[in-house]
Amino acid sequence: MSQIRKVDVAVVGSGPAGHVAAVQMARLGLSCVLIGPEHGGKDGRTTALLGSSVPYLEALGLWDAIASKGQALRVMRLIDDTGRLFKAPTTEFDSSEIGLEAFGYNIDNNQLVACLHEAVRDLVEDERLFEDKQLARSVRLEGDHADVEMEDGSIWQARLAIAADGRNSIVRQAAGIEMRKWSYPQTALVVNLHHKNEAHRNISTEFHTKTGPFTLVPFREGYSSSLVCVVTAEDAERLKSLCRLELALELERRAHSIYGAFDVISDPQTFPLAGMVAKQFHGPRAAFIAESAHAFPPIGAQGLNLSLRDIAALADIIREDGIKDPGSLEVLETYGRMRRSDVWSRTAGVHMLNMSLISALPFGQGARSAGLALANMVPSLRKLMMKAGLDAPGKIGWTSRVMNKKERGAQG
Structure with missing residues (x-):
């Protein structure tokens, strides 16, 4: 028994x-x-x-x-890198605006x-x-x-x-x-990077691209970031197959060298989006x-x-x-x-x-661009967007x- x-x-x-x-x-x-x-x-x-x-x-x-x-996440920076007609302005959300030392921590x-x-x-x-x-x-x-x-x-x-x-x-x-269940025509490539020339200063930077977000998040110490790069499945496999030096150069190009040169410090992994x-x-x-x-x-x-x-x-x-x-x-x-x-x-x-x-479709692009433009111009809307992004509707304001x-x- x-x-x-x-x-x-x-x-x-x-x-x-x-x-x-x-x-x-x-x-x-x-x-x-x-x-x-x-x-x-x-x-x-x-x-x-x-x-x-x-x-x-x-x-x-x-x-x-x-x-x-x-690593503390104090600023969330959004950059439109879609190259489309309706371009959103670069927008920064600062945790201090809603009374927080940081939005959270990346680990x-x-x-x-x-x-x-x-x-x-x-x-x-x-x-x-x-x-x-x-x-x-x-x-x-x-x-x-x-x-x-x-x-x-x-x-x-x-x-x-x-x-x-x-x-x-x-x-x-x-x-x-x-x-x-549903799926998307995208794959996320995940890898950790070192950038000795420029510190992240506790800023999370998200480039909006035609294939999805390219997001650099503070990682471990001031001169490294974790990356989530959302691309097509074919592009993800191509990137994953590159040697570390080639991959670092390609990712630096996609990041517009905001942190200077990259060193790849982990094996890249890919995850189909669903x-x-x-x-x-x-x-x-x-x-x-x-x-x-x-x-x-x-x-x-x-x-x-x-x-x-x-x-x-x-x-x-x-x-x-x-x-x-x-x-x-x-x-x-x-x-x-x-x-x-x-x-x-x-x-x-x-x-x-x-x-x-x-x-x-132009409507979706325009709505996203208009929303970020308004967030830049209207502090109260920007604060509401920050709180809504952090928690469930019933918890908005609770953290503060x-x-x-x-x-x-x-x-x-």
Whole structure:
């Protein structure tokens, strides 16, 4: 007979979102297991943590370690490099205009997971959290519990299964929930660069091109940046095949030498652009977070920030329920309703921005150009756009209130 171990919550998936979800459930006082293999440490990407993600991670006791490894994002600079008839003016959004020291921080994914795993390890040592580094083989969702079968045949039985296991989530598949999927004629090339002649000065620079954004984000220290270059699939493969010197020269040309010469300091990776959203965000005894619930192109730095809001919302609902049953139908249905508008508004925003770049229709180009021109001329609109870009509609202003409260406390 298989060994059965019982917990309140089983988090399936050991990426950044899974780590945070496990820490959050343990902080609620629930017994929890984090399921999934240890991070391989070979992810060349970075993550920008923005808006309410910062005070949320602070509240969980996770932020200080993360911030020490990241680079502050104080200015977001947008440059129209489409060469089209309707050219938008160069626009800079400064975090100080909305009372923030920084919009957020950009951090290497490997270091991010390492910081999160340190917190998990501390909770495991305190016996407030379990960790099972096997893959989950299968999931069964029953009326009053979820069974997660592991590779060795053992079973974790939980009152709630949290799906943090990606686009092909076995938890979501067990619930029978399908994804709405779509694709784009683009691929993102991701690589890290060093530029010894010019510092980034904590400015994130996004060139809008005919094939998509070309975005340089502060990385590690003052003279390096992470790049997301969105191009056609053919161009992405061509760039990836170049030697490092040739690639550096080509990327410097596309960046108009704003930082001078580049040195390529990581292996380039490519990711075809696609989007997907689950038809609902819960199933029997299961809540879907992160890419098990939603995924879209790496535009606007929305992915993990949206995932953290999934976790925060689920935690709030469980807390308000009095932690009687974290996987009850009432809890899960409330979670599904709460997340719908935020997920779909972010998805629509990213989709419209991307389509305004690659579409040949003058209307989309004109609307984007007019919007940025107005942002340059009208400070109140610029501030609203900054706040809307950071968080869900219901959280606009919340981050500023938290930051201002902290500043008043420091002054007192």
